[in-house]
Amino acid sequence: MNSLSLILRILAIVAALAAGALFFVSKGKLADQQAATQKAEQTTAAVQAELGTANERVTALEGSLKNEREALADEKRKLESSRSEMYTARQEVSRTQQQLSAAKKNAEELESTAKRLRSDLLDAEQSVASASKESEIAQLNERIAELEKSNADLNESLEAEKFSASTARPAAAANTGSTGSLATGGSYSSNFSPSASQPLPTASIGAKTTIQSLSSENGLVVLANNPELGLSPGVEVKVIKDLKSLGKIRVVQVTDDLVVANILPGANGRAMTAGSTVSLLR
Numbered sequence: 001m002n003s004l005s006l007i008l009r010i011l012a013i014v015a016a017l018a019a020g021a022l023f024f025v026s027k028g029k030l031a032d033q034q035a036a037t038q039k040a041e042q043t044t045a046a047v048q049a050e051l052g053t054a055n056e057r058v059t060a061l062e063g064s065l066k067n068e069r070e071a072l073a074d075e076k077r078k079l080e081s082s083r084s085e086m087y088t089a090r091q092e093v094s095r096t097q098q099q100l101s102a103a104k105k106n107a108e109e110l111e112s113t114a115k116r117l118r119s120d121l122l123d124a125e126q127s128v129a130s131a132s133k134e135s136e137i138a139q140l141n142e143r144i145a146e147l148e149k150s151n152a153d154l155n156e157s158l159e160a161e162k163f164s165a166s167t168a169r170p171a172a173a174a175n176t177g178s179t180g181s182l183a184t185g186g187s188y189s190s191n192f193s194p195s196a197s198q199p200l201p202t203a204s205i206g207a208k209t210t211i212q213s214l215s216s217e218n219g220l221v222v223l224a225n226n227p228e229l230g231l232s233p234g235v236e237v238k239v240i241k242d243l244k245s246l247g248k249i250r251v252v253q254v255t256d257d258l259v260v261a262n263i264l265p266g267a268n269g270r271a272m273t274a275g276s277t278v279s280l281l282r
């Protein structure tokens with residue numbers, strides 16, 4: 001019985017020692033846990049602070065993301081609008097290219113037509129010029145024949161005057177020998193009266209006038225008017241200079257001092273100069 005109580009006492013002492021040891025051990029662990037808890041709380045506070053900062057950053061990033069999304073949406077709308085405008089511009093460019101192609105084709109056709117018309121006009125002018133030259137040459141030949149006939153008549157008249165003068169000289173010499181008027185200083189009087197010589201006509205073609213002004217671009221020529229011309233609106237006359245035909249003109253307007261006329265096709269307008277004297281032949 002004593003041994004049992006001793007054992008129980010020993011067990012109680014061991015238990016007390018174990019409890020004390022456990023108490024000290026647990027107290028050290030509790031301190032460590034408190035230190036760890038404080039450290040954890042500090043870490044938690046730092047983490048919470050960082051988390052708050054991160055939340056603020058996230059909020060800012062969300063705002064930025066929202067703004068970026070809105071900007072992206074605007075850019076998408078602008079892109080769609082640009083695509084639409086580009087598509088419309090492409091259609092306009094295609095339509096313009098088609099119009100340019102049609103215009104070029106029309107221009108080529110018009111150019112070919114203009115070339116053909118120029119060729120036809122040149123042929124017509126050459127035909128008119130050749131026909132006009134033939135008629136002018138015929139008229140000039142007729143005028144030359146008239147002038148040659150007039151020249152022949154003048155030569156005959158001149159020969160007759162020479163013959164009359166040669167027959168009159170011996171009679172005048174005989175009258176001078178029979179009278180002593182020259183020796184005595186008297187005045188000489190002859191009964192010979194030569195026939196009056198006819199004035200020689202000048203070789204001219206048509207009435208003469210002066211070119212006052214000339215406009216090759218408008219095809220107009222202004223002449224000095226005089227009663228010898230006898231021109232009226234609508235009359236066509238030939239312009240002759242130095243016995244050469246320069247072409248035809250058609251009278252448009254007649255005043256007391258001036259005559260305005262159109263230069264007809266085939267005329268040599270370059271040879272008509274302001275201030276030059278020309279003749280007009282109907």
